[in-house]
Amino acid sequence: MDIILVPGFWLDASSWEEVTPALNAAGHRTHPLTLPGMESVDASRTGIGLRDHIDAVVAALDALEGKVVLVGHSGGGAIIHGALDARPNRVERAIYVDSGPLGEGGVVNDELEADGDDVPLPPWEGFEDADLVDLDDGLREAFRARAIPQPKGVAYDQQHLSDERRYDVPATIIACEFPSAMLKEWIDGGHPFVAELGRMREVEYVDLPTGHWPQFTKPAELGRAILAAVERRG
Numbered sequence: 071m072d073i074i075l076v077p078g079f080w081l082d083a084s085s086w087e088e089v090t091p092a093l094n095a096a097g098h099r100t101h102p103l104t105l106p107g108m109e110s111v112d113a114s115r116t117g118i119g120l121r122d123h124i125d126a127v128v129a130a131l132d133a134l135e136g137k138v139v140l141v142g143h144s145g146g147g148a149i150i151h152g153a154l155d156a157r158p159n160r161v162e163r164a165i166y167v168d169s170g171p172l173g174e175g176g177v178v179n180d181e182l183e184a185d186g187d188d189v190p191l192p193p194w195e196g197f198e199d200a201d202l203v204d205l206d207d208g209l210r211e212a213f214r215a216r217a218i219p220q221p222k223g224v225a226y227d228q229q230h231l232s233d234e235r236r237y238d239v240p241a242t243i244i245a246c247e248f249p250s251a252m253l254k255e256w257i258d259g260g261h262p263f264v265a266e267l268g269r270m271r272e273v274e275y276v277d278l279p280t281g282h283w284p285q286f287t288k289p290a291e292l293g294r295a296i297l298a299a300v301e302r303r304g
Contacts, residue, residue: 071098071137071138071139071162071300072099072101072134072135072136072138072139073093073099073100073138073139073141073296073300074101074103074127074130074131074134074138074139074140074141074150075089075090075101075102075103075141075142076103076105076123076127076140076141076142076143076146076149076150077102077103077104077105077108078142078143078144078145078146078167078283079144079178079179079182079189079191079220079224079225080190080191080213080217080218080219080220081108081143081216081217081218082104082105082108082109082216082218083103083104084102084104084216085102085143085216085286086100086102086285087102088285088286088289088293089289089292089293089296090102090293091293092290092293092294092296092297093296093297093300096301098297098300101130101134103127103130105122105123105126105127105149105224106118106122106123106126106221107122107220107221107224108218108220108221110218111218113218114187115187115188115219115220115221115222116187117187117223118187118221118223118224119221119223119224119227120148120149120152120178120223120224120229121152122221122223122224123149123152123221123224124149124152124153124156127140127149127150127152127153128153128156128157131153131157131160132157137160137161137162138160138161138162139162139163139164139165139299139300140153140154140161140163140164141165141167141296142164142165142166142167142169143167143168143169143283143285144167144169144282145169145178145179145220145225146167146169147166147169147170147171148171148176148178149224150164150166151164151171151172151229151231151236151266152230152231154171154236154239155231155232155233156233158233158236158238158239159235162239162240163239163240163241163242163299163300163302164240164241164242165242165244165296165299165300166241166242166243166244167244167246167284167285167292167296168245168246168248168282168283168284170243170253170266170267171236171266171270172229172266173229173231173265173266174229174230174231174266175228175229175230176228176229176266177225177227177228177229178225178226179225180226182220182225184222184225184226185219186222187221187222187223188219188221188222189219189220189221189222189225190219191213191214191217191219194210197282200247200248200281200282201247201281201282202281202282203247203279203280203281203287204280204281204288205281205283205286205287209283209286209287212286213283213286237269237270237271238272239270240272240273240274241267241270241272241273241274242275242276242299243273243274243276244276244278244284244292244296244299245275245276245277246278246280246281246282246284247280247282249277249279250275250276250277253267253275254275274299274302276295276298276299278291278292278295
């Protein structure tokens with residue numbers, strides 16, 4: 071199976087490097103992506119928006135044969151959901167890593183502070199304690215050293231969707247910061263944060279308790295969780 075892996079904010083393809091070995095060893099083909107404007111700290115992010123990142127995922131999908139699995143971490147969950155909407159007949163499963171599907175009109179996070187066209191990685195004090203579970207000083211230092219500013223448009227732009235066949239594609243939620251029981255309670259309570267997730271017709275939940283960056287704090291466990299989800303296809 072071809073597996074396209076989409077990083078969250080401030081990260082490029084290399085952020086998956088400790089996750090992919092388990093998938094490759096099982097015979098799958100992994101395609102971690104570096105999205106437009108995320109090539110380097112010095113890359114131009116002018117005019118790059120959410121649709122540009124979605125289109126980059128769709129282009130990667132179109133370059134492959136047959137069905138694929140999409141994996142998105144954090145803000146990458148919104149991006150793979152846009153790609154799923156664009157190609158619902160090409161996606162075997164969508165896997166949301168500490169994230170979920172972003173519905174029509176939603177934004178990833180327009181409260182992040184921007185510097186021109188860039189959204190730099192905020193100081194650690196700007197995150198909730200739950201985000202930072204297991205992210206020790208060494209991991210924080212390594213993360214900040216590799217962090218690339220996110221294009222402002224990706225964080226601030228509204229999601230636009232058009233094909234309700236996206237709801238028929240099986241989804242996996244790998245719940246880290248918020249346990250799956252809490253997500254289900256929010257769905258039952260009609261919380262707008264999970265409204266799109268509540269419309270997905272086939273969802274499995276996998277709990278992987280850690281902070282918001284399991285690819286750094288529990289990469290082997292994340293690799294195994296993704297592998298299990300991929301191999302439950304069909």
